[in-house]
Amino acid sequence: MWLSSPGSAALSLLRLHVPEAHQVFGGVLQTVTDIPQRVWLKNAAGEVIDEAMSCREGNAFLITCHGGPGVRLAVEEELAQAGLSQTAANLYGECTFVSRTLTLLQLARGPAAVRMVLEAAKETESLRNLLSSPEQIRPQLAESESFRYLFSPPRIQLWGPVNAGKSSLLNKLCGQPLAAVGDEPGLTRDVIEGRLEHQGFELRLFDAPGHWVGGVGVDAEAQALAREWRGEADLVLELTPPGAAPELPNSLVVASRADAAGADGVSTQRPETLEALKSRLVEHFFGRLAALPPSRRFLLHPDLRNNLERLGEERLNADQFRRYWLD
Template sequence: MTIAALATPPGVGGVAIVRVSGPAAGSVARAVLRRKSGEPLDALAPRSATLAVALDARGGPVDEVLALWMPGPRSYTREDVLEIHCHGGLAAARAVLEACLAAGARLARPGEFTLRAFLNGRIDLVQAEAVLDVIQARTTEALRTHERILAGALSQEVGGWQDRLARALALLEAHLDFPEEEDVGTPEWGAISSQLSDIEEEIERKLSTFAWGRTAREGFTVALVGLPNVGKSSLLNRLVGEDRAIVTEVPGTTRDLVEGWTQAAGVPVRLVDTAGLRQAADPVEEEGVRRARRVLDEADAVVFVCEAGRPLLPEEARELDRLSPRPGFLAVVNKADRGPGPAERIRKDHGVQTLLVSARTGEGIPRLVEELGRLALRGGGPSGEAPLTRERHRTLVAQALACVRRAAELLGRGEFPEVAASEVHGARRHLAELLGWGAPEDVLDRIFSRFCIGK
């Protein structure tokens, strides 16, 4: 079946792209495109731009367009693909898409173009996931990371493990199936165990890349917490460079979670401004405080904000004692432009180093961004390789690692080679599922449903 969809975001823009893929893409092109003279456009030059006029579903001219014809298998989906580049805006793009649907295509489902690329063997499942991650990347470092995966770097590593496991398994099963054959020789379980141990070490090291990979994909979440009116919202606005949160002199203005994005050390950082931690004055604020506590539990790091110009309050001291032992904690004294703050008292009484900043003047903000980057990279950072970026990757690689480890241990002791062979088979199954070979249909549905329509 031939599919069609808008491949660019809906709305006003310079260009809109309607994408068509499938066996009837050529007939769709002949039905909806004409030369500027009005004559039929019988053929499009492969992988070249052709100036044409697009027709609407009733056959009337609607827009002057560029048409790109990419015959399979040298296309994104490995099918015949037609792209029609029309003027941006809702009317022109909608009219062209409706004409393609009237000519025999059906509307594509979310991610269906990439799903076809996967099913037709152009990319594997890891690369398909990277397509979405490239689109959603928020920083240059995150983009580079996902581009390496899309280019096949991670898939090649996994494929290399698969090949080496297959060779070890072939030798192992040869000894098991033909123990009396002279060509097979004496079982060398220790040598096979050593081969598996080498693979085990590589897989274990790859697992250590997950911390950075997840951060690159999901971002590093930082909760801004403290009493009301200490400047958390002003700090959020300063860090993200826009007025995301309402700022007033009235305590308790922030009732719900307010988010904004910035970057530090190439890491996408998600900042969450929370309701002030105090005894709530009404049910709405009470719910805001409850949500703030929940974000505290889920955040990768916590920035505790107090203010200069006054001593540390008892309730702030209690929050410091409760929060400071957790990893990823940072204390900030805001409003440094108002005079001395409690930074030295915090250091002496609570053993916490504190940054002095001013959300109003920008004092200390570069140092705060630097510290956020340091916290974000404490579990590893960009290394030039392709990391594991998703929980699905981590789970399957960890399962494969456990199988390889058990097989190596058994063969190292010269015990139960049949069980060791079964473990190697298990490792290869987990790695195959990672690449999408034989992946369950519900897994594919879950992955591709997150894509936008048109990709």
């Protein structure tokens, strides 16, 4: 059973179940113990296939060999010649809804995401219920649309004129001096990424060169780069300093450098405005998901979503679906 995929120069891990004195690989495994040792795997003709590491693992052998396709082919050929059959690796044991959902734990970003995956894994019954009312599939998929942000935190692009306070805000929200800040316009020439966690959810923030109002601007290359990154964003957070008007139609507009008491908007001098902005962003991306009862948050696994979509469109039949996810 291969436990890893072939790469051109990578290592491959093989778990081999053979009786004690089996002659496979020229009998080299007979001297292998539970301490890893170097072995020369040979084929039936006595030629060396690979220099590998091997050790015993219970009643099997673990063999680390080179992952190149040529080596794997030679190893597989030798195993076939020795009359050994291959099984496909199933690293997650029983492949059910629970175990498939739990595979997402490795990808979950932030404590809230971990909690939601764990909750989702318990919701087998909800999946059964959904299968008995297929008209619910589409609305429930739409409802849990933002689940993807639990694994790939949303990208928020800061936007606004030079000196709007973008770099200062990035630094404050992320709690680190990531970007240079100052009155000299055009200090930011690159896109700078920061991350922050709020209420257990992760967000990604991107600073970018600002545009100049009514004049020759930061070099065109920097501006083009900023626009390119803006196109990748899930949300544009547009800062309007005193006297500036918003530029983009679909952005979240926030007045910046709003230090005056009572002024709406955000100020790096007023921590409560920073907290409020973070909460607003979390609500924007995760509010809908967090408001759902756990029994309706189970649509997490991308394969499950895909299969449910196909089921909803009658491109997959319910028996197949049940066998794959539930039996």
